[in-house]
Amino acid sequence: MDIISTRNEKRYCPHSLPLPYKRGEGLRGSFRATNMIFYFSATGNTRWIALQIAEAIGEETVYIPDAIRQGRYEYTLKEGERIGFCFPTHGWQPPGIVRRFIVQLQVAGAADSYCWALTTCGDNMGEAMTILNKDLAPKGLKAETLYSVLMPETYICLPFMKTDTEEKVRQKVGTAEARLPGIIEAVRERRRGIVELERGATPRLYSYVIGGYFNSRMVNDDKFAVDTDVCVRCGKCAEVCPVDNIEGKPPVWLHNGQCTSCLACYHYCPVHAISKGERTKRRGQYYFGL
């Protein structure tokens, strides 16, 4: 199993899957869906898990950035059907893009469904699931079975934040892989009340105070820059941006107000030409690749 992608390998790209629509084209209306998983993933960790669960138990998956692009916010569930949310923890909260999607989401049949959620995180996720459930409450949904899964670190913009060593990446992915059959079984059987969360020592402080500051002040596309002498004009950064905030080769950040600081543009660049502040020029790159 090769879990670290190096520069010249074929890489996972969320948009390499065929898209049934053109960007910006709306597909508004209500969608009949059987059991489904709504997921967000910037660098592939969460996608790896969400797609394995989906494949194992026959769920439909909805990649949240695509649903937003298509204007797909209305879904209908039959009695007892499963609905899951999978996302990375960002600043001890669900990512802004996930929270914005949930604000718009309408699920007919929510009250009689089985709802579960999973977050991946590099270290711990604080009260991210409490926040998720507060966001879901007005939609008639409550995630009753909750998981966090430690996966390789992707945040590298603070002085003490670095990508994991290769050994740590392998160890985290190996542990996650070993947990997956149990998670799949619980979701398949619609088990309620399972709470396996790595909240950390002071979760409320991290989610509401530090995470509150982080998500309101530090999630943005400030300080992104490209070294045009290094850039090979491949267009990957624009391709992987979940909010279409990048154009051109070399890239230009559009400052469209939607950047979720996911760092996909930084991590997927094949020549490490992108930085977000001086510090990140000396930091590693990571994305999940099998």
Ligand SMILES: Cc1cc2nc3c(=O)[nH]c(=O)nc-3n(C[C@H](O)[C@H](O)[C@H](O)COP(=O)(O)O)c2cc1C
């Ligand atoms: C903006 C940002 C904020 C993050 N905040 C946290 C955090 O609060 N706690 C944590 O343990 N990991 C944090 N991480 C690490 C990711 O949650 C983790 O690497 C995740 O598995 C990435 O998933 P993805 O590859 O599906 O995008 C953060 C990553 C990013 C990009």
Ligand code: SF4
């Ligand atoms: S600009 Fe970069 S960090 Fe911001 S959403 Fe797009 S890929 Fe993520």
Ligand code: SF4
């Ligand atoms: S910055 Fe990197 S990913 Fe973007 S076009 Fe240049 S080489 Fe490609």
